[in-house]
Amino acid sequence: MPSLQDRYRKTKERLNTFGQSHVLAFWDSLDDSRRENLLAQCETLPLEILNQEIANSSASHAKSDPSTDDIQPVSVVCAQSLDALKYRSIGEEMVRSGRVACFTVAGGQGTRLGWNGPKGTFPATPLLHKSLFQVFAESILAARRRWRGNIPWYLMTSPLNHQSTQDFFREHDWFKLGEKSVRFFAQGTLPSLSLDGKILLAAPDSIALNPDGHGGAIRALAASGSLAEMRREGVDTLSYFQVDNPLVKAVDPLFLGLHAAHPESSGEVSSKVVAKRDPSEKVGVFCRRDNRTVVLEYSDLPLRLAEATHPDGALMHSAGSIAIHAFSRAFLERLADDGQGLPLHRALKKVASIDMHSGVLVEPVAPNAIKMEAFIFDAVPMAIRSMVYETRRNEEFAPIKNADGEDSAATSQRAQSERAARWFEACGIEVPRDEEGGECAATIELSPLTALDASELAQCANLPRSIAVGAKIVL
Ligand code: UTP
Numbered sequence: 001m002p003s004l005q006d007r008y009r010k011t012k013e014r015l016n017t018f019g020q021s022h023v024l025a026f027w028d029s030l031d032d033s034r035r036e037n038l039l040a041q042c043e044t045l046p047l048e049i050l051n052q053e054i055a056n057s058s059a060s061h062a063k064s065d066p067s068t069d070d071i072q073p074v075s076v077v078c079a080q081s082l083d084a085l086k087y088r089s090i091g092e093e094m095v096r097s098g099r100v101a102c103f104t105v106a107g108g109q110g111t112r113l114g115w116n117g118p119k120g121t122f123p124a125t126p127l128l129h130k131s132l133f134q135v136f137a138e139s140i141l142a143a144r145r146r147w148r149g150n151i152p153w154y155l156m157t158s159p160l161n162h163q164s165t166q167d168f169f170r171e172h173d174w175f176k177l178g179e180k181s182v183r184f185f186a187q188g189t190l191p192s193l194s195l196d197g198k199i200l201l202a203a204p205d206s207i208a209l210n211p212d213g214h215g216g217a218i219r220a221l222a223a224s225g226s227l228a229e230m231r232r233e234g235v236d237t238l239s240y241f242q243v244d245n246p247l248v249k250a251v252d253p254l255f256l257g258l259h260a261a262h263p264e265s266s267g268e269v270s271s272k273v274v275a276k277r278d279p280s281e282k283v284g285v286f287c288r289r290d291n292r293t294v295v296l297e298y299s300d301l302p303l304r305l306a307e308a309t310h311p312d313g314a315l316m317h318s319a320g321s322i323a324i325h326a327f328s329r330a331f332l333e334r335l336a337d338d339g340q341g342l343p344l345h346r347a348l349k350k351v352a353s354i355d356m357h358s359g360v361l362v363e364p365v366a367p368n369a370i371k372m373e374a375f376i377f378d379a380v381p382m383a384i385r386s387m388v389y390e391t392r393r394n395e396e397f398a399p400i401k402n403a404d405g406e407d408s409a410a411t412s413q414r415a416q417s418e419r420a421a422r423w424f425e426a427c428g429i430e431v432p433r434d435e436e437g438g439e440c441a442a443t444i445e446l447s448p449l450t451a452l453d454a455s456e457l458a459q460c461a462n463l464p465r466s467i468a469v470g471a472k473i474v475l
Contacts, residue, residue, distance in 0.1 A: 004032065004035060004036065004039070007039050008027070008035070008039065011024070011042045014042075015047070017047075018050070018051050019198075020045075020047065023038075023199050023201065023207065024038070024042075026201075026204035026205070029359075030204060030205050034204070034205035035205070037205050038205040038207075041206060042207070045191065045199075045207070046190070049344075050190070050191070050199075053346075054197040068301075068302050068305060070290060071287050071288070071289050071296070071301075071305055071317075072287065072288040072289070073287065073316050073317055073319075074287055074288050074388050076388050077258065077262060077264055077387055077388065077389045077390065078390050079254075079390070082258070082262070084254055087254055087257035087258045088253045088254045089253075090261050091252070091253030091258075092147050092253040092257075094253070094257070094260060095143065095147040095151065095253060095256070096147050096148055096149050097149070097234075098150045098233070098234050098235065099237055100149060100151060100251065101151065101235045101237075101238055101239070102136070102151060102152070102153045102239045102250050103154045103155075103156070103217075103239065104120075104154070104155050104156070104240075104241055104243055105156045105214040105217055105241075106133075106155050106156060106157055106161075106165060107156050107211045108211065108214070109160065109210065110122075110244075111349075113403055114403050117161075118157070118164055118168065118243075119132065119243050119244060120132045120133040120155075120168075120243045121133060121165075121168050122409070123409075124400060124409065124413070124416075125246065125413065125416060126413035126416055126417050126443050126444075126445050127445040127472055127474050128445055128474060131168075132243055133168065133169070133172075133175070134172065134175055135246045135448065136248070136250050137174075137175030137176075137182075138448040139448040140177060140250050140251065141175070141177055141449060142448045142449050143452065146452065146456070147251070150233075151181075151251060152182075152230075152233070152235065153177065153182050153183065154221070154226055154238075155183070155184050155185075156184075156185060156214075156216075156220055156221075157185070157187070158187050159186050159209075160189075162184065162186040165184060166184055183229075185221070185224030186220065187211055187212060187216040187217065187219075187220040188211075188216050188219060189209035189211055189212055190209065190212045190344075190371075190373075191207045192208040192209070192349070192351045192369045192370065192371050193370045194353075194368065194369060195368065197370075200351055200353035200354075200369055201354040201356075202353060202354070203354065204359055208352075208369070210351075210371045210372075210373070211373075212344075212372070212373060213344075213345070213373025213374040213375055213376075214323075214374075215341075215375045215376045215377075215379070216373075216374055217376055218335050218336050218342065218379065219336060219341055221332055221336065222332070222336035227329060227332060227336065231329065235329060236328060236329050237256060237327070237328055237329065238326065238327045238328075238329065238332070239251055239252070240323075240325040240326065240327055240376070241323065241324050242399070244399045244401060245324075245396075245397060245399045245400075246398065246400070246412060246416060247395070247396050247398045247416065247419060248396060248397075250448075255324075255326060256326055258389055259328075259387065262387055264385065264387045265385065265386070265387035268384060269325055269326070269327050269379060269383045270326045270388070270389060271286065271295075271325045271380065271386065271387070271389070272322055272325070272391050272396065273286055273320055273322060273388055273389070273390050274390065274391060274393035274397055275319075275320065275390065275393070276317075276320040279303070279315060280306070281298070281320060282298045283320040283321055284320070285298065285301055285306075285317050285319055285320060285321065286319035286380075286388050287301075287317055287319075289381075292380075292381035293380055293388065294380060294381045295321050295375075295377035295380055297345075319388055321377060322393075322396065324396070325376070331379075332379075335379060335382060341374060342376075342379060343378055344373065344374055345372070345373055346370045346371070347371050347372075348367040348369070349367055349370075350365075350366070350367050351364070351368060351369035351371070352364065353368070394415060394418065394422075395419060398411065398416060399412065400412045414439075417440060417442075417444045417445065418440055419446075420444035420445065420446040420473075420475075421442070422454070423446065423451065423454040424444065424457070424467065426454035426457075426458070427454060427457055429464065429466060430465075430466040430467065431444075431467050432469040432471075441469045441470065442467045442468065442469065442470060442471040442473060443472050444467070444473045444474075444475070445473070445475070447474075447475065450475045460475070462475075463475075
């Protein structure tokens with residue numbers, strides 16, 4: 001076992017090589033346990049990768065923007081044009097035979113929402129204020145009952161919220177899913193950098209770390225042994241979704257069946273999209289580039305292309321990403337074995353950090369740091385072929401990203417209630433509306449345990465005959 005001093009010398013040398021020796025600036029003022037803490041962090045720093053990223057970033061400043069001439073529209077599979085019954089029954093059989101696991105990425109910091117705790121603990125539903133985690137749990141429990149499958153649930157946390165996420169599930173008795181079938185693992189982290197590429201400190205004995213993005217999932221799924229566990233248990237397909245969308249169908253047999261058997265799918269990764277609201281909507285867009293399907297961040301799609309239309313006036317690049325995918329386990333294993341990891345993207349953020357002269361923690365007023373993150377959708381072009389399936393926004397996508405305004409709890413709760421209202425109407429129940437086809441004039445909260453879709457709702461025994469203006473209905 002090398003001594004603290006030996007480890008210190010080795011670490012200092014390594015940091016020196018990469019121009020990051022300031023990380024040890026407060027060494028002399030630390031006691032042994034804090035020294036130990038700092039060394040442990042330094043020893044796992046991927047300095048070679050960071051160095052490469054810093055070099056790339058200065059090179060890309062010097063370069064002009066890459067050409068966008070080769071960006072083409074993606075072909076999209078639509079519900080209207082397919083034999084839904086066939087694919088749904090393929091998907092149901094996959095679930096029944098234990099081949100499907102749910103996978104939620106829940107390691108983000110949720111800074112825009114500003115909620116004190118893991119984002120999945122945020123009260124999301126309109127009347128009972130159930131947490132996002134509870135909504136997904138009920139959805140999975142309902143799917144287990146309906147299609148009689150095991151459906152384990154994997155959740156990726158980060159070292160910053162791992163314990164509090166697990167505690168929340170324990171406090172809620174794993175929402176009746178069974179402790180053993182809810183499986184947590186933490187993603188990796190990367191240091192936040194100053195604008196000139198220096199690692200920032202969060203305290204004299206600790207580096208300012210941020211989770212390495214939802215794209216860190218591939219490495220973390222492998223490193224945690226989750227992929228191996230799935231293999232042992234016969235799980236070959238992952239139903240992937242984010243922690244902030246309470247309208248998601250955690251298990252969607254139609255989508256799973258399409259992923260497994262549609263001619264446009266290689267069975268490696270498939271994605272759901274919705275039609276973009278307008279050219280300027282800030283969502284990633286699926287396109288074709290170099291004969292591959294790719295997702296471009298909204299900021300990378302030039303306005304000229306974002307606004308381009310077909311002769312019938314429809315947007316040419318309208319396949320908006322809603323971060324719902326199906327992955328084959330084998331595809332993720334291949335990417336993990338390859339060891340490359342997904343490319344890192346840089347974002348300018350505000351990060352509290354230690355002033356290197358005074359040793360005092362400074363809360364910045366303006367963005368002062370670069371955070372690096374990998375994005376899961378960068379896996380899409382690595383597939384042989386990947387299917388893009390268009391679904392309806394109002395049925396499946398109402399994320400809670402912001403404290404107010406667009407994509408907030410208020411807009412999501414309205415969308416949840418509206419979807420329930422449409423399902424009631426599909427069952428022949430009159431729902432009050434502000435005007436013909438206008439907003440629902442009642443609030444309805446429907447648990448996934450009551451119904452996963454309108455056809456299941458129709459079979460419920462205790463449905464009201466009609467709903468009064470201003471009513472609050474929980475079912
Ligand atoms: P967002 O891009 O919305 O980021 O994450 P965020 O961290 O939740 O929120 P902001 O940007 O700080 O406001 C989309 C999904 O990816 C997960 C999030 O938990 C969310 O489900 N995610 C994000 C991770 O699991 N790890 C990460 O490092 C980043």
